[in-house]
Amino acid sequence: MLPKDAALWTELGRIAPEPSEQLDALQKARALGSNQPNLLVWIGRAAVDAGRADVVYGIGCELMTRARQTRDTVQSPIAWEETGQGAWKRIRAALEHSPHRPQLIHALTQYANDTHGAHTFLGLVAAEQSQLLESGRHLLSSSNVWGEPRLSSYGPSFVLARKLCELGLWKDVEQYLVACKDIWDDEILDDWIQEVRNEHIPDFGDG
Numbered sequence: 001m002l003p004k005d006a007a008l009w010t011e012l013g014r015i016a017p018e019p020s021e022q023l024d025a026l027q028k029a030r031a032l033g034s035n036q037p038n039l040l041v042w043i044g045r046a047a048v049d050a051g052r053a054d055v056v057y058g059i060g061c062e063l064m065t066r067a068r069q070t071r072d073t074v075q076s077p078i079a080w081e082e083t084g085q086g087a088w089k090r091i092r093a094a095l096e097h098s099p100h101r102p103q104l105i106h107a108l109t110q111y112a113n114d115t116h117g118a119h120t121f122l123g124l125v126a127a128e129q130s131q132l133l134e135s136g137r138h139l140l141s142s143s144n145v146w147g148e149p150r151l152s153s154y155g156p157s158f159v160l161a162r163k164l165c166e167l168g169l170w171k172d173v174e175q176y177l178v179a180c181k182d183i184w185d186d187e188i189l190d191d192w193i194q195e196v197r198n199e200h201i202p203d204f205g206d207g
C-alpha cells in the first residue's frame with residue numbers, strides 16, 4: 001500500500017500499464033490534494049482510455065466551469081475571444097509591468113488549457129452519444145484559444161480529431177487542423193491537413 005503521498009500516486013497514474021489503474025491512481029492523487037496543474041486533463045484522458053464516459057463528462061464539465069470562473073473573476077488585458085500565439089504575445093506585452101503579472105499569467109494560461117480540455121472531453125462524449133453536430137462544434141471551439149506556452153510547445157489534443165475522422169467528419173477535422181496552425185507551429189500540421197483532405201486518418205500519436 002502506497003503512503004498518502006499525492007505525488008507518488010500521480011506518478012503511478014502516469015506509469016500504470018492499464019488505463020483503469022491510471023485512472024484510479026490519478027483520482028487518488030486528487031483526493032490527497034495534488035496541485036499538479038495537468039491533473040484534471042490526465043484524469044480525463046485516462047477515463048477516455050478506460051471507457052469511463054461518466055468520468056470524461058464530469059471532467060469536461062469541471063474544466064468548463066473553471067474556465068468560466070476565470071472569465072468572471074480575472075481581468076484579461078485583451079478580449080477573451082482573441083486566439084492564437086499572437087494573442088498570447090499581446091497578453092505578455094500588456095502585463096509586462098503589472099505587479100500581478102505572475103498570477104495573471106498563470107490564470108490566463110490555465111484558462112486556455114481548461115477551455116481546450118473541456119471542449120475536447122465534452123466533444124468525445126457527444127460523439128459517443130452520436131451527437132455529431134455537437135461534437136464537431138466542440139472540436140472547433142477547442143481551438144479557439146490563445147497559444148499559451150503549453151499548447152504552443154506540446155501542441156493541442158488530437159484525440160477528438162481522431163474520433164471524428166473515424167466517424168467521417170473530415171471537414172470539421174480539416175478546419176480544426178487549420179486553426180491549430182495558429183496555436184502550434186509545427187510543419188506536421190500541413191501533412192495532416194492534406195491527409196484529412198484525402199480522407200485518410202493521420203498518425204496523431206498519443207495527442
